Amino acid sequence: xxxxxxxxxxxxxxxxxxxxxxxxxxxxxxxxxxxxxxxxxxxxxxxxxxxxxxxxxxxxxxxxxxxxxxxxxxxxxxxxxxxxxxxxxxxxxxxxxxxxxxxxxxxxxxxxxxxxxxxxxxxxxxxxxxxxxxxxxxxxxxxxxxxxxxxxxxxxxxxxxxxxxxxxxxxxxxxxxxxxxxxxxxxxxxxxxxxxxxx
Numbered sequence: 390x391x392x393x394x395x396x397x398x399x400x401x402x403x404x405x406x407x408x409x410x411x412x413x414x415x416x417x418x419x420x421x422x423x424x425x426x427x428x429x430x431x432x433x434x435x436x437x438x439x440x441x442x443x444x445x446x447x448x449x450x451x452x453x454x455x456x457x458x459x460x461x462x463x464x465x466x467x468x469x470x471x472x473x474x475x476x477x478x479x480x481x482x483x484x485x486x487x488x489x490x491x492x493x494x495x496x497x498x499x500x501x502x503x504x505x506x507x508x509x510x511x512x513x514x515x516x517x518x519x520x521x522x523x524x525x526x527x528x529x530x531x532x533x534x535x536x537x538x539x540x541x542x543x544x545x546x547x548x549x550x551x552x553x554x555x556x557x558x559x560x561x562x563x564x565x566x567x568x569x570x571x572x573x574x575x576x577x578x579x580x581x582x583x584x585x586x587x588x
Contacts, residue, residue, distance in 0.1 A: 417554045419444040420459050425560070426581035431455065452571040453578065454530075458559040468550035468557040472520050475548060475559060479506055479522065482533040500535035506544075514580045519549040521579065530563060540566055545575050551584030558582075 419439050427450065435447040442461040447454060462468040483505045486498045506524030513519050525534045526542040534540050546561040560582060562575035 417556065419446070420457055420558070422551065422554050422556070422585045423457075423459070423558055423560070424581075424583040424585050426578050452564060452568055453575055454563045455578075456559075456561040456563065460557050461555060462550060462557040463555055465550055465552070471557045471559075472548045475546075476508055476520065476522070479524070479532055480508075483535075504535050504540075506532065513547070513549070513582055515583050517549055517582070517584065519547045519582070522546040522548075525566070526563065542566060543572060543575075545579050547579045547582055549582060549584075553584060553586050 418441065431448040431450045433446055434449050437445040439446070444457070444459040447456055449455070460471060462471060483500045487496065504525060506522050508520065508522050511519060511521050523543070523545050524532055525540045526532055526544050527534050527539050528541040530542060532544070542563050543566050544561055544563050546559065548557070548559050550557050560579070562578050564571035564575045566572075
């Protein structure tokens with residue numbers, strides 16, 4: 390009888406432990422542990438990927454669109470490599486390029502500095518360090534604009550690492566250039582980002 394109760398208790402401990410591990414492992418799935426202003430009023434309009442190690446999707450509230458990515462990053466070093474890759478990818482769009490039709494007027498395609506995205510390291514309102522990028526997008530929500538009349542949107546991106554969650558986040562708030570209130574709201578939204586403890 391003692392042997393059966395001992396085995397039963399052992400199985401019970403294994404089942405409870407396994408259930409708790411599964412719960413805590415999935416408690417920060419997607420962007421569940423990322424807090425930001427007015428979060429409850431944003432709705433997910435697209436989900437590209439949602440696994441235990443990554444999330445990619447689009448949220449919206451009024452005239453603000455958010456492109457959000459989250460990746461498992463076991464260390465700060467891994468998170469910094471994610472950030473560097475995103476920054477290099479964006480800056481590469483604005484590098485001097487050879488003209489496909491070189492001639493008398495130009496042998497290169499050059500974008501003026503005023504169109505290039507601004508990248509800076511900063512602290513958010515809660516002291517969390519982040520890389521912030523501010524840049525212009527066209528009407529198809531793509532970067533690489535080098536003409537005033539093609540600018541339709543402004544993108545404000547924060548890339549940050551949440552150490553407790555071991556997650557790296559890419560949070561891009563996009564608003565129409567012509568909407569000053571939405572632009573101010575997007576700036577506030579970026580500043581409000583916070584990591585929440587997974588449990």
